[in-house]
Amino acid sequence: MRIGKRYREGILALILLSVVLPAYSFSAEVVVKSDTIFRFFERDTPSEQDAAVLPGYEYLQIDAGQLDDYGLSFHLYGWGRADFADNDYYDDQTAGELLYGYLQYRQEVNRFSARLGRQNVFEGVANDAIDGLRLSSDLGDYFTLSLYGGQPVGLDSTQGRSGDSIFGGRLAHRFGTQYEIGVSYKEIENDNETAEEKFGVDLSLFLPANLSLFGYSAYNETTGDWAEHSYELRVPIANFLLKPYFQHFSYEDFFGTGANAVNPFRGLATADEELTAYGIDALWQLDAAWTLGGKAKFFEYDEQDSAETYSMMLTWQSEDLTQLGGEIGHTAANDTAGNDYTLVRLFGYCEAMADRLWIDFFSGDLLIAFYDEEIYGEDSSLFISLGAGKRFLNDALSVKLSGDYSQDPYFDDDLRGMLTMSYTYDNR
Numbered sequence: 232m233r234i235g236k237r238y239r240e241g242i243l244a245l246i247l248l249s250v251v252l253p254a255y256s257f258s259a260e261v262v263v264k265s266d267t268i269f270r271f272f273e274r275d276t277p278s279e280q281d282a283a284v285l286p287g288y289e290y291l292q293i294d295a296g297q298l299d300d301y302g303l304s305f306h307l308y309g310w311g312r313a314d315f316a317d318n319d320y321y322d323d324q325t326a327g328e329l330l331y332g333y334l335q336y337r338q339e340v341n342r343f344s345a346r347l348g349r350q351n352v353f354e355g356v357a358n359d360a361i362d363g364l365r366l367s368s369d370l371g372d373y374f375t376l377s378l379y380g381g382q383p384v385g386l387d388s389t390q391g392r393s394g395d396s397i398f399g400g401r402l403a404h405r406f407g408t409q410y411e412i413g414v415s416y417k418e419i420e421n422d423n424e425t426a427e428e429k430f431g432v433d434l435s436l437f438l439p440a441n442l443s444l445f446g447y448s449a450y451n452e453t454t455g456d457w458a459e460h461s462y463e464l465r466v467p468i469a470n471f472l473l474k475p476y477f478q479h480f481s482y483e484d485f486f487g488t489g490a491n492a493v494n495p496f497r498g499l500a501t502a503d504e505e506l507t508a509y510g511i512d513a514l515w516q517l518d519a520a521w522t523l524g525g526k527a528k529f530f531e532y533d534e535q536d537s538a539e540t541y542s543m544m545l546t547w548q549s550e551d552l553t554q555l556g557g558e559i560g561h562t563a564a565n566d567t568a569g570n571d572y573t574l575v576r577l578f579g580y581c582e583a584m585a586d587r588l589w590i591d592f593f594s595g596d597l598l599i600a601f602y603d604e605e606i607y608g609e610d611s612s613l614f615i616s617l618g619a620g621k622r623f624l625n626d627a628l629s630v631k632l633s634g635d636y637s638q639d640p641y642f643d644d645d646l647r648g649m650l651t652m653s654y655t656y657d658n659r
Contacts, residue, residue: 260297263656266290272647276319285316301339307332331360341369352379354401355415356431356449360384361397375403383419394423410436427488428452441467451484458484474512481505507531522546526560538564542574555579571603594618594633602640612639620651628654 268288276282289311296304311327314320333348346365352358354377363381370376380398396419403413412434419427429449436444446462463476487500510528517523524544531537542560557577564570581593596616602609618633631651638644 260295260300260659261656262292262294262659263654264292265652265654267652267654269650270647271649272645274320278319282318282320283316284314284318284320286312286314286321288312296335298335301337304335304337305333306335342375343368349384354379354399354417355413355433355447356429357399357401357415357417359397359417359419363397373404373406375405377401394420396420408437410434425453429458449485451487454484454487456481456484470516472514472516476510476512478508479506480508503534505533520547520549522548536564536570538562538570549582551583553580553582573601575599575601589621590619591622591629592620592631600639606640609640613637614639624654627656628652 266289268290269285270288271283271285273281274284290308291310292308294304294306296302298304298306307329308331309327309329312321312325314324317324329349331349331351333346333350335347336345337343344365344367347363349360349362350365351360352365357379361379361381361383363379365377365379367375367377378398378400380396382392382395383397397417399415399417401413401415403411405411413432415431415433417427417429417431418425429451431447431449433448434444434446438444443465444462445465447459448457448461449459450456451458458481460477460479462478463474466473466475482499482502482504508528508530510526513525515523522545524546526540526542526544529537529539540560540562542558544556544558546554546556548554556579557575559573559575561573562570576596576598578596579594582591584590584593594617596614598614600612602611604610614635614637616633616635618631620629620631622629629652631653633649633651635647635649636644
């Protein structure tokens with residue numbers, strides 16, 4: 232049985248953990264979370280029709296020390312998969328990946344922070360997984376600086392890792408809690424060629440009357456034009472919250488990269504398309520339990536038909552986290568087949584049911600779409616999901632069994648099941 236490269240990374244990370252933790256203070260707070268998932272469904276494979284697919288997944292998270300604590304801490308999260316059906320559905324029967332695994336050191340002075348290892352970086356234009364180092368610190372009362380560098384995880388399977396690198400950072404100016412404005416930069420090299428180079432500007436502005444404005448713009452240095460503008464205003468009025476927003480995307484500049492051969496959206500970069508989206512979200516807190524919401528969003532394309540969508544949602548939530556709700560919406564796209572539809576959704580989650588039933592919680596989700604024009608002879612689609620679970624060991628272990636059924640123009644019917652076992656060890 233072959234073991235995937237990233238699955239081996241997960242094994243190596245666990246070995247590293249077994250070395251690091253004994254050296255770490257045994258008084259550290261350690262939290263271990265495990266999610267073991269078994270799925271079962273049927274799919275056609277190159278060698279068999281309606282073949283049973285029985286993958287098993289393990290998601291493991293380990294935290295020695297907390298992210299917000301000062302001093303040294305260690306954090307790891309990864310997954311692995313094995314296909315117990317032993318068919319041709321997956322390229323490899325086993326696979327896995329170390330999503331993050333890093334050491335962090337924080338000190339109170341200037342809020343200094345250092346992270347070393349595999350980590351996710353969110354710094355203005357950066358939204359990347361890297362193997363490397365990230366540093367951040369306050370520069371006095373009005374400025375903060377963060378810098379990072381290493382190798383991009385997404386390029387590790389493209390002609391090897393030699394010549395791959397990523398570096399960048401963000402400098403921000405703030406004035407108390409009134410505003411913060413940041414400028415950021417990112418450059419990715421793939422085999423010593425520029426794969427991506429972007430500049431960004433982000434804004435958080437807090438105005439009188441509890442108004443707030445959040446915005447972000449990104450410039451693609453490789454293509455020489457703006458890739459994205461996204462801005463949102465939040466307007467609270469008594470029990471209302473209004474969130475008007477505006478977004479603009481240039482496909483060539485948003486998806487276009489240089490030597491980034493693994494970009495799955497490379498085709499969109501040549502589409503010569505621009506999208507402007509704007510709309511408003513509204514929430515009305517009727518009382519402590521009831522919330523009424525509405526959305527209106529409009530899409531304008533240079534090359535394609537415009538579209539618009541409207542929806543309303545009503546939810547009820549109790550003190551024990553039980554929640555029930557429904558949503559209805561309509562999307563219109565100028566008679567483009569498949570894009571004119573009405574969506575109806577009902578959902579619910581019931582907690583604290585052990586006094587009435589053996590199970591502790593129950594969840595359900597129902598979606599029905601009605602198409603204005605038939606797609607492959609079908610004018611609707613259906614999706615229903617049901618799940619129930621029980622907790623054990625003073626709620627440290629929960630077991631949930633769920634099933635999904637769908638019927639749409641692309642599947643006559645599809646039935647899937649999943650068994651999830653979640654366990655948490657916490658010595659705090």
